[in-house]
Amino acid sequence: MPNTKALRVRIKSVKSTEQLTKAMGLVASSKIRRANEAMYRAREYISSLEKSVALLTCQKESQKSPFMQKRDTSRTKIIIIAGDRGLAGGYNANIFRLAKEYPNAEFLPIGKRACERYAYPINSSERYTFDNAMELSKKLCDEFQRGEFDKLGIIYTKYHSVMTQEANIKWLLPLEKSEVEGVNGIIYEPDHLTVLNMSVREYIAGNITSLARESFACEVSARRMAMDSAGKNAKQMIVDLSLQYNRARQGAITQEITEIVAGAGDN
Amino acid sequence: MKTFHLTVSSPDGNIFDGEIYKLDVRGVMGELAIMAGHIPFVTSIKSAPCKVWLDEDTPKEAILDGGLLTVDKNGATLLAGTFKFKE
Numbered sequence: 485m486p487n488t489k490a491l492r493v494r495i496k497s498v499k500s501t502e503q504l505t506k507a508m509g510l511v512a513s514s515k516i517r518r519a520n521e522a523m524y525r526a527r528e529y530i531s532s533l534e535k536s537v538a539l540l541t542c543q544k545e546s547q548k549s550p551f552m553q554k555r556d557t558s559r560t561k562i563i564i565i566a567g568d569r570g571l572a573g574g575y576n577a578n579i580f581r582l583a584k585e586y587p588n589a590e591f592l593p594i595g596k597r598a599c600e601r602y603a604y605p606i607n608s609s610e611r612y613t614f615d616n617a618m619e620l621s622k623k624l625c626d627e628f629q630r631g632e633f634d635k636l637g638i639i640y641t642k643y644h645s646v647m648t649q650e651a652n653i654k655w656l657l658p659l660e661k662s663e664v665e666g667v668n669g670i671i672y673e674p675d676h677l678t679v680l681n682m683s684v685r686e687y688i689a690g691n692i693t694s695l696a697r698e699s700f701a702c703e704v705s706a707r708r709m710a711m712d713s714a715g716k717n718a719k720q721m722i723v724d725l726s727l728q729y730n731r732a733r734q735g736a737i738t739q740e741i742t743e744i745v746a747g748a749g750d751n
Numbered sequence: 752m753k754t755f756h757l758t759v760s761s762p763d764g765n766i767f768d769g770e771i772y773k774l775d776v777r778g779v780m781g782e783l784a785i786m787a788g789h790i791p792f793v794t795s796i797k798s799a800p801c802k803v804w805l806d807e808d809t810p811k812e813a814i815l816d817g818g819l820l821t822v823d824k825n826g827a828t829l830l831a832g833t834f835k836f837k838e
Contacts, residue, residue, distance in 0.1 A: 671792045
């Protein structure tokens with residue numbers, strides 16, 4: 485016969501887990517709106533930035549820029565954006581699964597979970613600012629120009645909807661030649677290559693910032709979904725355990741009555 | 752008074768999006784002003800105060816920390832890491 489005391493303890497523990505998931509779900513829901521607004525604003529910026537950089541990379545002479553030189557791709561650096569906390573379903577796991585596809589790359593983590601994994605000083609992906617991104621971007625651009633690595637990518641989570649997010653990689657360096665029509669007659673000051681080389685830092689910093697914001701929006705959405713389903717599971721477990729507990733209790737009572745009745749019959 | 756469209760974009764979104772009369776900024780080669788009908792033009796911008804003239808007499812001062820200015824036939828786009836209007 486199941487132990488009623490053990491079942492009671494179990495039900496209590498599941499109830500407290502349910503409360504915890506509810507609280508975490510509520511915190512995530514309150515952050516969703518702000519995170520989504522920040523993501524859409526950053527997307528606006530990125531689309532303008534990409535249009536402007538496309539104006540620079542579509543010219544023939546832009547091929548002379550060190551940032552457009554395609555070299556041997558064996559030395560790769562990848563910026564990896566993961567969350568600050570766990571309990572967000574497969575959010576962090578999907579990012580690290582994608583990272584495993586690049587075993588020879590050097591990873592530059594953003595977010596506490598990624599920093600812990602790659603033994604880096606801790607930084608927060610939730611509060612990652614443009615200034616932080618600019619610092620990293622300047623360092624990477626200098627290293628790329630010195631030829632210390634050949635390819636730069638960024639692993640982030642792409643937001644499709646509250647229900648679906650997907651780990652993705654975007655290659656930032658070397659820059660690809662773009663196709664833009666009607667660009668003849670544009671004046672570049674001081675000259676085309678200088679403007680291109682100067683704007684690469686902004687391009688990379690802008691990408692890091694906006695993708696960090698997109699990833700954060702994914703993290704809170706993933707956490708809310710995970711907490712919703714964890715809450716539902718906890719409710720179902722409480723129902724099942726209560727049923728077991730009541731059966732056990734009923735069984736014990738029936739047995740006691742049977743014993744008393746049997747005892748009374750003997751007299 | 753001829754005006755043109757200016758979009759100022761930073762990672763915090765489009766901070767300004769509207770018709771203006773003139774834009775004063777500091778480019779890498781020195782101070783420059785953009786007015787309606789400017790030739791297509793791309794330059795890097797230095798960290799410095801700038802002025803957005805909504806009309807001939809109303810300048811709005813702002814601070815930006817470097818960026819990229821693109822002018823085409825549809826107007827001007829200023830991309831900056833941070834851009835703040837003075838109170």
